[in-house]
Amino acid sequence: MHVRRLLNRSISWTGYELGKVPDHPGRDYLEDIRHLIGIPSLVFDVGANEGQSVTEFMSAFPHTQIHSFEPFSEAFQSLEKTAAPFPGVRVNRMALGAKRGQADLFFNSNSVTNSLLPTAREAAGFSDQAEAMQTQGSVAVPVTTLDDYCKEQRISRIDLLKIDTQGFELRVLQGGDAMLATKQVRSIFLELNLVSLYEGQSRPGETVDFLFDHGYRLVGLYHSHYQNSRFIKWCDGLFIAE
Numbered sequence: 001m002h003v004r005r006l007l008n009r010s011i012s013w014t015g016y017e018l019g020k021v022p023d024h025p026g027r028d029y030l031e032d033i034r035h036l037i038g039i040p041s042l043v044f045d046v047g048a049n050e051g052q053s054v055t056e057f058m059s060a061f062p063h064t065q066i067h068s069f070e071p072f073s074e075a076f077q078s079l080e081k082t083a084a085p086f087p088g089v090r091v092n093r094m095a096l097g098a099k100r101g102q103a104d105l106f107f108n109s110n111s112v113t114n115s116l117l118p119t120a121r122e123a124a125g126f127s128d129q130a131e132a133m134q135t136q137g138s139v140a141v142p143v144t145t146l147d148d149y150c151k152e153q154r155i156s157r158i159d160l161l162k163i164d165t166q167g168f169e170l171r172v173l174q175g176g177d178a179m180l181a182t183k184q185v186r187s188i189f190l191e192l193n194l195v196s197l198y199e200g201q202s203r204p205g206e207t208v209d210f211l212f213d214h215g216y217r218l219v220g221l222y223h224s225h226y227q228n229s230r231f232i233k234w235c236d237g238l239f240i241a242e
Contacts, residue, residue, distance in 0.1 A: 026220035029189060029238050030060045033160060036219065036240055037186050040064050040159030044146070046096050046172055047164040049075050049112050051082025058086050067153075071095040071141035075111045095165075097143040098174040104138045115166035116143075117198035126195045126233050133197070146176030156184060163190040167201025173210055180214040188216060188239040195233045208237075215242045 026032070033040065039061050045053050048068035057064055066089045070076045076093045083089040095116060097103060107114045110132035119133050150158070158179065163169045169190045179185050188211065192204040208218060216239040224235040 026222065029220065029222045029236065030056070032220055032238060033187060033189070034060075037159060040187075042155070042158055043067070043160045043162065044158050045069065045162050046146075047162075047166070047168075048079050048091070049114075049164075050078035053162055053164070054079070054082050054086070054089055058089070064088065066090065067149075068092065069094055069096055071105055071143075072107055072111055072114050072139075075114070092149075094142045094144055095168075096146055096149070096172045096175055097168065098145065098171040100144050100148060101142075102140045103143045105141045106135050106138045108132065108136060109134045113166060115168060115198050116141075116171075117167045117200050120196045120199050120201075123197045126197060126227060144175075146172065147178045148175075150176075150179055150184075158185045159187065161185045161188045161190075163188070166191070167193055167198035170202030170207050170210060173207070177214075180211075180216070183215060183241045186241055190237060190239075191234060192221075192237050193234045194231075195227070197234070211239050216240065217242060 041064065043057055043064050043066045045057070045066055045068040048054060048070040051068070054066060054068060057066060066086075068079060068083065068089060068091045070079050070091070071094055073093070076091070079091050083091050095103065095105065097116065103116050105114060105116055106118050108119065113133045119135050123133050161176070163172050165172055173180065176185065190207070192207060193201055194204055218237055219240050220238045222236045222238065225233045227233050
């Protein structure tokens with residue numbers, strides 16, 4: 001404290017003083033998760049693609065257990081290779097949705113834009129690489145729900161639920177209604193689309209309202225992508241159970 005007073009006195013002529021930087025969620029979601037809920041023991045990676053998030057999570061939380069979900073066969077093969085060095089990662093070649101069954105997965109030129117929803121006509125106008133969203137075809141894939149999967153695997157708590165399903169996020173949440181209603185999911189990190197990229201995509205307000213009704217609050221926004229430096233096209237949001 002004595003050193004602090006001396007430093008404050010020496011810089012007081014500038015009009016500034018030393019102070020504690022307040023906690024401010026929204027800069028680094030992994031650090032925010034660590035600060036808000038601690039190191040997660042179990043992570044669900046829904047829409048894992050080729051394992052980009054697996055690499056990120058394992059780097060930040062080396063002892064975390066991860067259940068990854070990716071229905072597209074080519075991306076799943078890459079996911080398996082990415083996950084192979086990590087014994088705590090379980091990969092599932094399936095999608096999560098609002099109900100069990102099968103659904104058509106629309107696969108595009110770039111697999112990160114694949115979705116269980118068809119690409120919207122106006123999507124090209126919002127994408128920096130319009131060709132990435134050009135649909136190449138569709139394939140039927142298995143779908144289960146978050147609630148059913150957790151029941152079958154006897155999972156009673158998820159520390160972090162990450163969802164990146166290209167407009168399908170609300171359906172994934174709806175399939176986990178029971179887990180969310182009882183706060184068995186501690187935090188949720190998902191993509192919010194603010195422009196029309198997919199037909200029938202969930203609107204940000206609908207997703208936020210659903211989570212609000214289940215007792216989750218938005219604590220930070222991350223990875224914002226802008227249209228002509230004017231408005232946000234999409235971003236990620238971190239929600240924490242009250």
